[in-house]
Amino acid sequence: MPAAKKRVRKAVFPVAGLGTRFLPATKAVPKEMLTVVDRPVLQHVVDEAKAAGIEHFIFVTGRNKGVIEDHFDSQYELERTLAERGKKEALEILQRELPAAGQTSFTRQQAPLGLGHAVWCAREIVGDEPFALLLPDMLHHSESGCLSDMIAAYNGTGGNLIAVAPVPEDQTHQYGIVGVTDASAKVSRITAMVEKPKAGTAPSNLHISGRYILQPEIFALLEKQERGAGGEIQLTDSMIRLMDDGNQPFHAVRFDGSIYDCGSKIGFLMANVAYALAREELADSFRAEVKRLL
Numbered sequence: 001m002p003a004a005k006k007r008v009r010k011a012v013f014p015v016a017g018l019g020t021r022f023l024p025a026t027k028a029v030p031k032e033m034l035t036v037v038d039r040p041v042l043q044h045v046v047d048e049a050k051a052a053g054i055e056h057f058i059f060v061t062g063r064n065k066g067v068i069e070d071h072f073d074s075q076y077e078l079e080r081t082l083a084e085r086g087k088k089e090a091l092e093i094l095q096r097e098l099p100a101a102g103q104t105s106f107t108r109q110q111a112p113l114g115l116g117h118a119v120w121c122a123r124e125i126v127g128d129e130p131f132a133l134l135l136p137d138m139l140h141h142s143e144s145g146c147l148s149d150m151i152a153a154y155n156g157t158g159g160n161l162i163a164v165a166p167v168p169e170d171q172t173h174q175y176g177i178v179g180v181t182d183a184s185a186k187v188s189r190i191t192a193m194v195e196k197p198k199a200g201t202a203p204s205n206l207h208i209s210g211r212y213i214l215q216p217e218i219f220a221l222l223e224k225q226e227r228g229a230g231g232e233i234q235l236t237d238s239m240i241r242l243m244d245d246g247n248q249p250f251h252a253v254r255f256d257g258s259i260y261d262c263g264s265k266i267g268f269l270m271a272n273v274a275y276a277l278a279r280e281e282l283a284d285s286f287r288a289e290v291k292r293l294l
């Protein structure tokens with residue numbers, strides 16, 4: 001058993017995928033840097049982690065992703081120009097959001113071998129402690145914040161946690177699905193996990209939505225994990241082994257807010273609409289413009 005309830009201080013953001021569904025936009029710009037309103041998708045997810053108390057942000061990047069590192073660094077020339085021009089508000093935004101020195105780490109996944117492999121690339125930086133994992137293209141929009149809810153649940157359960165949300169029964173074959181002891185409870189013990197189950201075989205309609213708290217024992221399993229669905233090293237396959245062979249508890253935390261899959265065009269466009277409507281200074285004029293368009 002892992003040391004129960006060691007604090008979750010670090011978060012991993014896998015950002016090494018190719019983003020082929022967004023070509024040509026993602027030829028030179030990583031898909032995680034596409035903007036939802038005026039912030040890169042990735043920044044929204046880092047904000048969620050910050051609000052949950054995460055202190056160290058670990059990015060698993062790849063080729064052509066240097067701009068991600070730049071985004072989380074200070075931009076001396078820009079800041080100086082803003083200061084000279086008296087653009088106090090813009091300068092304040094940049095400075096407020098800058099991570100403190102030493103709060104970020106970047107490592108590279110040299111080939112996009114799958115999510116499981118990307119997570120494994122962070123093993124040395126995470127070390128021997130539990131960590132959060134946030135898939136940056138899945139935006140979770142809610143009052144309290146998905147990762148904050150999960151950390152609150154973790155303080156009770158310890159072990160491993162996965163955020164889940166219901167999907168229509170006829171779509172379960174597209175997702176990682178979990179079976180739980182009580183599908184209506186906010187926090188429930190996971191009894192089964194399966195990646196993209198064949199139609200009619202899913203243990204429930206609760207899908208793994210892209211937020212995890214994992215114990216470091218996952219790394220040894222990922223290291224030996226063979227390629228699974230889609231020829232990729234799948235995180236779910238190693239989580240199943242950690243639960244079944246490693247006897248580690250997994251709990252599902254049901255997320256009740258809205259989820260936008262920004263890796264898909266419709267999800268990305270919907271996120272822009274929803275996040276713009278949630279912004280007080282934009283909502284009225286944006287709603288009027290959209291109505292005009294429709």
Ligand code: UTP
Pocket residue numbers: 014015016017018019020021022032060109111112113114115117118135136137263
């Ligand atoms: P996706 O499978 O949605 O990303 O991975 P993708 O491969 O970039 O997208 P498409 O299908 O080609 O359009 C979910 C998250 O995991 C990361 C991605 O960057 C994304 O944030 N990922 C995926 C990696 O870091 N490495 C991988 O090998 C695969």
